[in-house]
Amino acid sequence: MRFPLSTVLLVIVGIVIYFGLAHRVLDRMRLTDQAALGFIIAMILGGFVNVTLASNPELVVNLGGAVVPLIIAGYLVVTADQAHEKARGIIAAIVTGGAVYALSKVVNPEEQTMLVDPTYIYALTAGLVGYLAGRSRRSAFIAGTAGIVIADLALWAELAIRKLPGRAWLGGAGAMDATVIAGLLAVALAEIVGETREKLQGGSDAAKAAKPPRRDDREDDHDA
Numbered sequence: 001m002r003f004p005l006s007t008v009l010l011v012i013v014g015i016v017i018y019f020g021l022a023h024r025v026l027d028r029m030r031l032t033d034q035a036a037l038g039f040i041i042a043m044i045l046g047g048f049v050n051v052t053l054a055s056n057p058e059l060v061v062n063l064g065g066a067v068v069p070l071i072i073a074g075y076l077v078v079t080a081d082q083a084h085e086k087a088r089g090i091i092a093a094i095v096t097g098g099a100v101y102a103l104s105k106v107v108n109p110e111e112q113t114m115l116v117d118p119t120y121i122y123a124l125t126a127g128l129v130g131y132l133a134g135r136s137r138r139s140a141f142i143a144g145t146a147g148i149v150i151a152d153l154a155l156w157a158e159l160a161i162r163k164l165p166g167r168a169w170l171g172g173a174g175a176m177d178a179t180v181i182a183g184l185l186a187v188a189l190a191e192i193v194g195e196t197r198e199k200l201q202g203g204s205d206a207a208k209a210a211k212p213p214r215r216d217d218r219e220d221d222h223d224a
Contacts, residue, residue: 006065006180007044013184014040025191028137030079043068047176050169057159058167065171066152069145069179076138085139092133092143096182097150099129104151122148123178127185137190144186148179 016022017036026036046064053059061067073093080086100122107118130143149170156168171179 006177010040059156060169062171065176066149073142073146089139089142093146095133096130096143096147100126100151101154119174119178123181126182130186131189140186140190141183144182
């Protein structure tokens with residue numbers, strides 16, 4: 001039995017969280033280990049549940065690949081300390097969704113004619129744009145995950161407006177892989193760049209200890 005890549009990645013991340021190796025990142029995102037593990041389990045189990053919300057054109061929503069990631073993104077927006085951080089997360093998600101939707105008009109959807117599955121191209125694009133637009137760990141994750149869902153929703157809206165037959169599957173049919181990869185990549189880039197900037201700008205440990213915490217340290221606002 002072959003498990004989807006998203007499930008494999010979520011299990012690996014769950015193991016990392018369980019052993020306390022992601023505490024720093026989760027703390028910056030205002031997530032406890034228990035909450036993060038709960039979301040991971042919800043995504044894996046929700047991946048088996050699809051709900052049809054509309055027909056002609058058909059709109060199908062996968063709970064694990066669309067609903068749960070949107071809930072996480074919404075939680076991160078609501079728990080952000082500053083209004084500008086909330087706005088940046090939302091705007092970054094819209095920008096990322098627009099970038100992925102635009103890319104879908106250029107990339108050939110027939111993966112047999114390509115060396116790389118388009119799903120991964122969309123995921124990598126969403127992760128990179130999500131980081132660049134969001135910059136902080138929190139906003140990058142919001143942008144990466146929600147951006148994929150927004151792009152799929154834009155596709156369905158296009159079909160509805162143009163009265164074309166078809167189906168949009170939010171979070172399903174490989175989109176869950178893209179959502180998970182995009183979110184993890186965006187956070188990883190924010191973490192790597194943020195840590196590098198801190199080491200370059202912070203000086204020695206003794207000097208950093210003598211300094212009061214910066215505002216962006218408290219808000220997970222390590223802009224790059």
